[in-house]
Amino acid sequence: EAEVAQSPRYKITEKSQAVAFWCDPISGHATLYWYRQILGQGPELLVQFQDESVVDDSQLPKDRFSAERLKGVDSTLKIQPAELGDSAMYLCASSLTRGLGEKLFFGSGTQLSVL
Amino acid sequence: AQSVSQHNHHVILSEAASLELGCNYSYGGTVNLFWYVQYPGQHLQLLLKYFSGDPLVKGIKGFEAEFIKSKFSFNLRKPSVQWSDTAEYFCAVRTNAGKSTFGDGTTLTVKP
Numbered sequence: 001e002a003e004v005a006q007s008p009r010y011k012i013t014e015k016s017q018a019v020a021f022w023c024d025p026i027s028g029h030a031t032l033y034w035y036r037q038i039l040g041q042g043p044e045l046l047v048q049f050q051d052e053s054v055v056d057d058s059q060l061p062k063d064r065f066s067a068e069r070l071k072g073v074d075s076t077l078k079i080q081p082a083e084l085g086d087s088a089m090y091l092c093a094s095s096l097t098r099g100l101g102e103k104l105f106f107g108s109g110t111q112l113s114v115l
Numbered sequence: 116a117q118s119v120s121q122h123n124h125h126v127i128l129s130e131a132a133s134l135e136l137g138c139n140y141s142y143g144g145t146v147n148l149f150w151y152v153q154y155p156g157q158h159l160q161l162l163l164k165y166f167s168g169d170p171l172v173k174g175i176k177g178f179e180a181e182f183i184k185s186k187f188s189f190n191l192r193k194p195s196v197q198w199s200d201t202a203e204y205f206c207a208v209r210t211n212a213g214k215s216t217f218g219d220g221t222t223l224t225v226k227p
Contacts, residue, residue, distance in 0.1 A: 040124075048213070093159075100166075100211055103164060104215060
């Protein structure tokens with residue numbers, strides 16, 4: 001079965017540094033999601049793309065986080081500067097469309113530790 | 116905005132015991148409901164979903180869930196759990212805007 005690819009798998013950085021995560025969704029999936037999952041909690045949506053357009057970034061801390069999906073395929077999530085509270089698992093997911101019944105396909109995530 | 120509440124944070128069962136994990140959601144519009152599972156060392160994957168029609172839905176590995184609209188609930192059940200069911204289970208609600216919101220998850224540990 002096709003998978004959502006994410007890299008890196010782990011990232012350790014120091015406070016105030018910049019970090020970037022990459023995601024390649026399943027081929028043909030128009031909708032891409034970035035979620036943040038803090039230990040003991042469920043995934044929280046940060047940003048949602050439909051093709052190359054952002055359709056929901058209401059929970060994205062825009063003063064330090066940015067996301068792009070320039071050609072409507074792969075995507076990058078950036079944090080600058082990183083803070084201690086950003087330590088979490090960052091999950092990328094994709095779905096064929098934005099439809100009500102669509103299931104999400106998740107990648108393995110990037111575990112970020114900010115020291 | 117929608118929200119999802121899962122009642123049990125950690126459940127420990129012996130093999131062959133029955134399982135029921137609670138899930139309640141809050142949203143005034145049309146939703147679809149999902150259960151996702153994350154086995155140790157693996158990524159999140161779909162277990163089952165409710166789209167429409169029969170409120171009792173069946174998923175993989177003998178799991179089922181019942182949508183009770185009047186109670187805003189979508190509880191997950193399995194008559195007899197196995198050691199291999201040890202995992203984290205997430206309930207999720209999806210709206211017409213294509214936004215999926217997840218509960219905080221329930222960790223299930225099945226003792227052999």
